[in-house]
Every structure is written in C-alpha cells, then in structure tokens.
Amino acid sequence: MSIEVGHASFLRRIAIMVGAGFVPGMNSVVMGAALAAGKLGWEMVGIRDGFDGLLHPDRYPDGGLVPLSPQMAENLDPAAGGILGQSARVDPFHVRTVNADDMVEEVDMSDELLKRLQAERIDALIAVVGGRGMSIFHKLHRKGLNAVCIPRSIENDIAATAVSFGFNSALSFTIEMLDRVRQAAQSARKIAVVEVLGEQAGWLALQAGIAVCADAVLIPEIPPDLEMVAARMEEKVTPRRPYGVVVVAEGVKLSDGMQAQAKESSLKASLSPLATGGASEHVIQKSGQAAESVATRLQLLIAQETFPMVLGPWVRGGVPTAVDRQLGLGYGAGAIRAVRAGKYGVMMAFVPPDINFVPLVEAINKVRTVPANSEFMQIARSLGICLGREI
Amino acid sequence: MKSQSGNPGGPTGIVLNIQRYCSHDGPGIRTTVFLKGCSLRCKWCGNPESIRPKPEMSYDPRKCTGKKACGVCLKSPFPEGAFYVVEGGADDKVKVNWDLATNCDQALCSLCPTGALEMYGKSMTVDEVLDEVEKDSSFYRNTGGGMTISGGEVMLQPDFAAALLKGAHERGFNTAVETACNAPWSFLEKVLPHVDTMPHDHKLTIPERHKKWTGVSNERILANFKRAYETFPDIDFIARTPLIPGVNADEEHIRAVLAFIRPYKNVIDYELLPYHRFGLAKYEYLGKVYELDDYKTPSEEVVAHLQAIIDEAFGRTSSDKK
Numbered sequence: 001m002s003i004e005v006g007h008a009s010f011l012r013r014i015a016i017m018v019g020a021g022f023v024p025g026m027n028s029v030v031m032g033a034a035l036a037a038g039k040l041g042w043e044m045v046g047i048r049d050g051f052d053g054l055l056h057p058d059r060y061p062d063g064g065l066v067p068l069s070p071q072m073a074e075n076l077d078p079a080a081g082g083i084l085g086q087s088a089r090v091d092p093f094h095v096r097t098v099n100a101d102d103m104v105e106e107v108d109m110s111d112e113l114l115k116r117l118q119a120e121r122i123d124a125l126i127a128v129v130g131g132r133g134m135s136i137f138h139k140l141h142r143k144g145l146n147a148v149c150i151p152r153s154i155e156n157d158i159a160a161t162a163v164s165f166g167f168n169s170a171l172s173f174t175i176e177m178l179d180r181v182r183q184a185a186q187s188a189r190k191i192a193v194v195e196v197l198g199e200q201a202g203w204l205a206l207q208a209g210i211a212v213c214a215d216a217v218l219i220p221e222i223p224p225d226l227e228m229v230a231a232r233m234e235e236k237v238t239p240r241r242p243y244g245v246v247v248v249a250e251g252v253k254l255s256d257g258m259q260a261q262a263k264e265s266s267l268k269a270s271l272s273p274l275a276t277g278g279a280s281e282h283v284i285q286k287s288g289q290a291a292e293s294v295a296t297r298l299q300l301l302i303a304q305e306t307f308p309m310v311l312g313p314w315v316r317g318g319v320p321t322a323v324d325r326q327l328g329l330g331y332g333a334g335a336i337r338a339v340r341a342g343k344y345g346v347m348m349a350f351v352p353p354d355i356n357f358v359p360l361v362e363a364i365n366k367v368r369t370v371p372a373n374s375e376f377m378q379i380a381r382s383l384g385i386c387l388g389r390e391i
Numbered sequence: 392m393k394s395q396s397g398n399p400g401g402p403t404g405i406v407l408n409i410q411r412y413c414s415h416d417g418p419g420i421r422t423t424v425f426l427k428g429c430s431l432r433c434k435w436c437g438n439p440e441s442i443r444p445k446p447e448m449s450y451d452p453r454k455c456t457g458k459k460a461c462g463v464c465l466k467s468p469f470p471e472g473a474f475y476v477v478e479g480g481a482d483d484k485v486k487v488n489w490d491l492a493t494n495c496d497q498a499l500c501s502l503c504p505t506g507a508l509e510m511y512g513k514s515m516t517v518d519e520v521l522d523e524v525e526k527d528s529s530f531y532r533n534t535g536g537g538m539t540i541s542g543g544e545v546m547l548q549p550d551f552a553a554a555l556l557k558g559a560h561e562r563g564f565n566t567a568v569e570t571a572c573n574a575p576w577s578f579l580e581k582v583l584p585h586v587d588t589m590p591h592d593h594k595l596t597i598p599e600r601h602k603k604w605t606g607v608s609n610e611r612i613l614a615n616f617k618r619a620y621e622t623f624p625d626i627d628f629i630a631r632t633p634l635i636p637g638v639n640a641d642e643e644h645i646r647a648v649l650a651f652i653r654p655y656k657n658v659i660d661y662e663l664l665p666y667h668r669f670g671l672a673k674y675e676y677l678g679k680v681y682e683l684d685d686y687k688t689p690s691e692e693v694v695a696h697l698q699a700i701i702d703e704a705f706g707r708t709s710s711d712k713k
Binding site: 366 | 430443475481573607
C-alpha cells in the first residue's frame with residue numbers, strides 16, 4: 001500500500017468514504033475532493049455505505065464503488081443527502097457477520113479491507129469521520145493504509161480543529177428551534193428545558209444559548225448547582241416575563257444522583273450476573289434524560305412550571321448552511337492537497353484562516369471542550385446567562 | 392473424573408461468572424455458571440459481557456479515582472493511547488479508547504489499584520467449577536436445586552458444558568441448561584444427554600423478525616427445539632420468552648409459541664421474563680452501545696394478560712399457579 005512520499009504523479013486512484021453518523025451537506029466534501037482530484041488528473045471513486053461497498057460488493061448490483069468524475073461531482077447537490085450513503089458501523093476490526101454455522105460473530109476484516117483496496121488500485125483513502133473513526137483510521141494507517149481524515153462532528157468536539165464539518169448546520173438549526181421553543185414557553189407561561197446534543201462538549205448548547213439569549217445554559221464542562229440555577233430563574237421569571245428557556249447539553253453531569261434508580265428485583269440476581277442497574281451515577285446517557293431530570297428538579301425548587309423538550313437527532317438532518325458548504329468543499333480539496341504532499345495518517349484541521357493537516361494522534365483521545373476562559377463563556381456571562389455555577 | 396483433554400481438571404472453558412443462590416433458573420436453590428460467548432446479538436441483551444467468546448476488559452468509571460490521585464493506566468505497560476483524560480472536562484477520571492485498548496489482559500487489569508479495570512471471563516477447568524458449585528450442595532439437597540449453566544450460549548462450548556453437567560450428575564446435583572439453541576445439532580447432542588431441566592428461549596416466532604432483533608433467523612433454532620423435545624423425552628423443557636413491549640409482548644407471539652410447544656408433554660411450562668434494564672451499566676463498562684435505549688418494561692397488566700393465556704393453555708387457574 002505504501003507509496004513514494006512527495007511524488008504525486010504516482011498517484012492515480014483515490015477513494016473517499018463516509019463514516020457512521022450523519023451530518024447535512026456530505027456531498028460538498030465529496031464534491032471538493034473529486035473536483036480537486038480531477039484537476040490533478042487523478043481518478044476519484046467513492047465507497048458506498050462506509051466500507052460496505054468494498055467489503056460486500058455483492059450487495060450492490062451497480063458496484064460498491066461510485067466513479068466520481070469532475071463532471072459528476074459538479075452536478076452533485078450539496079443540499080441533498082450524501083451520494084455515498086452510510087453504514088451504522090464502520091469498524092473493519094469488528095465486522096458483525098453470520099458465519100457458515102448461522103452464528104453471529106464479530107471478525108477482524110482489516111487485512112481483507114487493505115487487500116481489497118490494493119486490488120482496486122486505490123492509493124489513498126479519504127475518510128469523513130467522527131472522533132471514534134479517527135482512532136480506527138489511526139489503526140488502519142499503522143497497518144499501512146494511506147489515510148487522510150476529515151473531521152465531522154455535530155458537537156464540534158474533535159480536537160485540533162476549530163470547526164468540524166457539520167457543526168455549523170446543527171448550530172443554525174438548533175438556534176431556529178430554540179426561537180420556536182421560546183415562543184412556546186412564552187405562550188404557555190412556563191420554563192422550557194431544552195436538551196441539545198453535546199455528550200462531552202457544550203459548544204452547541206452554549207453558542208445556541210447565546211444566540212437566543214437563553215436564561216441558563218448547562219454544559220458538560222460545568223457540573224451545575226441546580227439550586228443556584230433555580231435562584232437565578234426566580235429572579236428572571238417575573239409576572240411581566242412569566243417564562244424562561246434553559247438549554248441543557250445531553251452530557252451535563254448532575255452530581256446529586258438525580259437519575260431514577262432501577263427497582264431492585266429478585267430476578268436481578270439470577271438473570272444478570274454483575275448487574276448494577278442503570279448507567280453510571282454521574283453520566284446521563286439516554287436521550288431526553290438530561291432535560292427531564294433538570295426540568296423535574298427545577299420545578300421542585302421554584303414556583304414556575306417547567307417542561308422538558310428534546311432536540312436530539314433532529315439537528316442531524318436538513319440543509320447545510322453556507323459555512324458548512326464552504327467548509328466541506330475546503331476540507332475535501334484540502335484532503336487532496338494532503339495526498340499530493342504525501343501526508344498520511346493526518347486529519348484536516350481548520351485553524352482560521354487556514355485549512356491544514358495535523359497528525360491523527362493530535363486528535364485522538366482528546367476532546368475539544370469549552371475552556372473556562374473561553375470567549376463564549378465570557379459573552380454568556382456578559383449577557384446574564386446563568387452557566388450553572390460560578391467559576 | 393478422568394480428563395477428556397489431558398488436563399487433570401478436565402476440559403477447560405471460558406467462564407464469565409459463578410452466581411450462587413439463584414432461584415429462577417430451574418428447581419430449588421441453584422448455582423448458575425455463566426459461560427462466555429454467544430451466537431445471537433439480541434438488542435435487549437442484559438448480559439453484554441457474555442457475548443464475546445474470550446475474556447475482555449471492563450472499566451467501571453465509578454471506581455476510578457482519576458489521573459491526579461492514580462493515573463497508573465496512563466503509563467506503560469498499558470498500551471499507548473488506550474486510556475486518556477479529557478482536559479477541561481468536569482473531572483479527571485480516565486476514559487478508555489476501546490479501539491486502542493484491545494490487548495488489555497488480566498495481568499494489566501490487576502495493576503489497577505482501585506479495581507476500576509477488571510476482566511470479564513476467565514479460563515477454568517471442569518473440576519474448578521464443580522468444586523465451587525459444590526460449596527452450596529447442602530442447599531441443593533434441601534431444596535431440590537442444583538447447577539444451572541447459562542450464558543451467553545452454553546452450546547458454544549459443548550465439550551466443556553457436557554463435562555460440567557456429567558460431573559455435576561456424578562456429584563449428585565440436579566442439572567439445568569439455559570439456552571437459545573442457536574448452534575448446530577451436533578453441539579446440542581453432546582450436551583443434552585446430561586440435562587435434567589432446560590429453560591429455553593422462544594424469542595420471536597416469525598423468522599424475519601427474529602433476524603431483525605437477534606441477528607439470525609430462527610429456522611434452525613425451532614428445528615433444534617423440535618428435535619430436542621422428540622429425542623430427549625426425559626428432560627423437563629421450560630419454554631421462555633423475554634417479554635419486550637413493541638417486540639414480542641403480544642398475544643400473537645404467545646399463542647404461536649403455545650401452538651409450537653403444547654403438542655410436547657415434556658415441555659412442562661412456559662415462562663415470561665419481563666424485559667429489564669439491569670444490564671445497562673455494563674454496556675458502558677464495555678464501551679458498547681445499548682440499542683434498546685427507549686424501551687420500557689412491560690406493564691403488569693400486559694404481563695398478567697399474557698400469563699393468563701399461558702395458564703389457560705396449561706389448564707391452570709391463577710390459584711394453581713400460586
């Protein structure tokens with residue numbers, strides 16, 4: 001699989017694939033890469049549904065690889081869904097299969113994948129992936145794959161880049177929905193507690209919360225003191241303004257054991273060895289649980305009624321914003337630049353004003369959290385938005 | 392017992408856990424031996440640590456004291472990049488990169504001073520397991536209990552399971568096997584001659600639906616059930632359904648199972664196991680995703696209604712059941 005670094009003329013065939021997890025505007029990345037490759041006279045192909053098009057070509061009567069000529073690429077609709085499709089799982093080290101004995105098992109198909117890429121004469125692979133995908137491609141790169149990754153994250157939590165592809169579209173839609181929620185809360189004269197995506201980082205909650213001037217924003221980086229939040233809400237919600245909006249990131253850490261505990265049962269002992277009940281006490285994982293927990297607790301602390309709402313996966317669909325369309329094209333074209341420079345095992349990174357590439361190890365095992373001294377935190381405080389705890 | 396494998400303790404198997412004082416896996420007070428490895432991928436699985444056939448690492452974040460207080464796993468000999476801490480996160484507890492932590496074994500886990508890292512599963516000989524089971528033999532004698540083997544899928548370790556059951560009989564214990572029977576018949580026929588009671592799962596009756604929820608069709612499973620009922624008339628078979636609203640908690644499924652089992656007199660009961668979420672934390676400990684996140688336990692009314700259909704089919708009244 002190895003190629004001579006720096007001698008771009010040896011490269012002729014580049015593949016692009018999309019990892020698990022949808023974000024709007026995937027076509028713009030494909031378009032950027034295909035147009036840039038075409039300009040160099042290189043051939044570009046897309047792998048359908050993650051790695052499925054390559055590992056299971058029998059499932060695709062028209063072939064598991066999609067030719068991506070410049071002519072085809074420039075006619076792609078950047079506003080439509082991705083032409084390459086997606087797979088729920090993109091991990092060639094653990095591919096779920098049914099064996100000849102009709103038994104389900106997970107098998108390592110990474111060697112098979114590299115062989116197929118070689119058989120298809122693919123010199124380098126561009127992958128649009130999230131944080132977990134980076135680790136998988138890091139492993140594949142160590143096995144000899146010429147990989148270039150493009151960061152894709154709704155939560156903007158991938159390290160080493162200022163903005164991941166997909167975040168801006170999600171932010172825009174979240175703001176639109178929060179505007180609507182505000183009207184609903186106003187009409188109902190209640191406090192809306194809205195859960196948005198953000199398991200480890202609170203960028204989406206914080207930036208959207210600022211945009212709509214929410215009353216409070218609770219993010220994973222700041223374990224909230226709900227009594228303090230309640231006191232602030234009491235100040236803000238008045239007879240003249242009898243409503244409020246609290247934005248909660250789904251990964252907010254509530255340290256006072258608010259999660260409902262599963263009932264003990266005699267079945268527990270015999271049916272489930274080592275069973276311990278729900279998820280860890282400090283981590284809320286289930287979609288909607290953060291909003292419900294915060295809404296319930298706040299209601300016990302203040303006079304006003306609260307109601308929980310969950311935006312959750314709604315923000316994964318829709319039309320990409322202008323920013324994401326530009327970013328997608330830029331990342332796609334940038335990935336071809338990395339291949340041309342012979343830089344593999346790298347991730348494209350937007351470090352304003354430049355799009356560069358950084359080694360994958362700079363993105364792995366790191367989460368781009370909101371720093372305590374972040375400009376956004378300061379803006380939020382200046383606007384009087386409660387962030388759950390004084391720091 | 393003479394070794395079948397040259398090992399003086401008998402064949403070895405991968406055992407997940409030995410659980411004492413169980414009362415739902417066969418008659419009386421029992422000790423349940425959970426084996427590792429499963430050939431289905433039921434989306435509601437409450438024992439995700441039993442799926443992989445080999446021992447595997449788990450991480451309980453509640454036990455981790457964090458980088459500042461400990462940080463042992465962040466250094467050699469632990470694999471580079473396998474563990475990390477989120478800078479700027481709410482705490483300094485360690486997180487696991489499950490894609491890079493694939494080679495962590497018992498020796499490494501034992502270095503974790505807080506027990507946050509543990510191995511699920513270990514290799515044991517037949518005698519080691521039976522000696523553990525024997526510790527509660529007085530309970531078995533008094534209650535008619537014994538040893539149950541569960542999983543995972545017991546039939547995936549047929550030689551080990553058969554030797555365990557045979558050894559249990561030789562020590563005078565009643566034996567039971569909990570199984571879904573998704574294995575070749577050649578595996579089953581090694582195990583079944585040593586079984587007294589066999590609770591077995593009728594998860595879904597329609598093949599396509601079975602495939603959707605468990606990963607494979609149920610045609611071979613049903614053929615195995617039928618053949619087992621017919622070949623082993625002395626086994627007490629107990630049909631079971633893990634009852635999940637929106638999946639199989641409906642009359643259609645219950646009546647289809649009853650139609651399948653009632654012609655066989657050695658299928659002595661049909662039990663409902665209402666869906667529970669006790670295994671949820673273990674998904675987190677193993678870095679796995681629980682796919683049935685939004686499912687709830689069935690209501691008491693639904694369970695009672697379906698139970699009444701079963702009782703009627705078995706000619707029981709509710710007072711008989713009590």
